[in-house]
C-alpha cells in the first residue's frame with residue numbers, strides 16, 4: 554500500500570526525503586508499507602516458522618522505531634497493542650520508519666509458553682548465535698536482521714504467568730535517549746531498572762539504541778486497560794520523537810513518576826493466598842496486603858506491609874509456598890500523588906478513543 558504523500562514541514566522541522574529502507578534482504582521504498590515473513594526455524598515436521606515483520610516506511614526521513622512483542626511467547630497484550638497500533642490512521646503522515654514485530658517468539662506463542670523448545674528464555678539469549686540452539690539462533694536472526702536496523706525500541710511485555718502488572722515503563726534511565734522515551738510514553742509509573750545480561754534491553758543498549766520496556770497485565774490474558782494504555786504510550790513516544798505530527802493527535806497526558814526503588818513482598822508461610830489490595834493502591838507500613846490461610850482449619854496470617862509504596866504487581870495464584878513473591882511494591886517520594894495519577898490515568902483510558910481501529914491492507918513479501 555502506498556501512503557499519501559505529505560512533504561510539508563512537520564512543526565518547525567525541515568523534511569528530507571527518505572531513502573529506500575533495507576531490511577532482512579528486502580528494500581522498502583519511501584511511502585511503502587510491507588509485511589516480511591522472516592524465516593526463523595523449522596518444526597519437527599519441517600514446516601517453516603516465520604516471524605512476521607511489518608515495515609511502514611514514511612516518505613520523510615526520521616527515526617527507525619521498532620515495537621516488538623511476545624519475546625516471551627505467552628505475553629499477549631503486546632500482540633494486540635501492535636495490532637491496534639498498525640491501524641492507527643495518522644501513520645500515513647509518518648516521519649521515519651516504524652517496524653512492528655507482534656510475535657518475536659513464535660514457538661512460545663504456539664505452545665502458550667514463555668520459553669522455547671530448548672527451554673531457554675529468548676530474552677536472555679541476545680545477541681544470539683548462528684550455530685547455537687533454537688533460542689540462540691532465533692535471537693541471532695532477530696537481532697541482526699531487525700534490531701540492528703533500528704534507532705529506538707519499545708519492547709512490550711506482561712508479568713509472568715499468574716501475575717498481574719500495573720502498566721509501567723522499565724528502563725535504564727541513565728542511558729542516552731532512554732529517559733526521553735520513558736517520559737514520552739506518558740504513564741504514571743516508571744521504574745529505573747538495571748540491565749540483565751543478554752536481554753534485548755542490555756544488548757541493544759550496547760549498540761547505543763535506546764530501549765524502553767512496557768510491562769502491563771498478565772501472561773495469557775488480554776487486559777483492555779493495559780492494551781489501550783500501551784497503544785497510547787507508543788503514539789505518545791512517536792510524537793516525542795517527532796515521527797508523528799503532534800498537534801493533530803489528541804492524547805491524554807499522564808504525569809510520570811520515577812520510583813526510588815522497588816521491593817518484593819514474599820509469602821511468610823505456605824497456604825491459600827488472598828490479596829486484599831488492588832494494583833495501583835498506595836500501602837503504608839502496618840497495612841494489610843492480604844492473608845494466607847491454612848487449607849484445612851481457620852488459621853490465618855495477615856500480610857503486613859513493612860515498607861510503604863505503590864502496588865505494581867500482584868500474584869493471582871492462591872496456592873503459595875513460603876518465600877514466593879506475592880506483591881511488587883514501588884517506592885516513591887510522593888506515593889500519594891502517584892496513586893492519584895494512576896487513578897486518573899485509569900479513568901482517562903476508559904474514555905480514550907485512540908484505539909478505534911480501521912483495517913489497513915498491506916502487501917506481503919515472502920522471503
Ligand SMILES: [Zn+2]
Pocket residue numbers: 624625628710711
Ligand atoms: Zn516478558
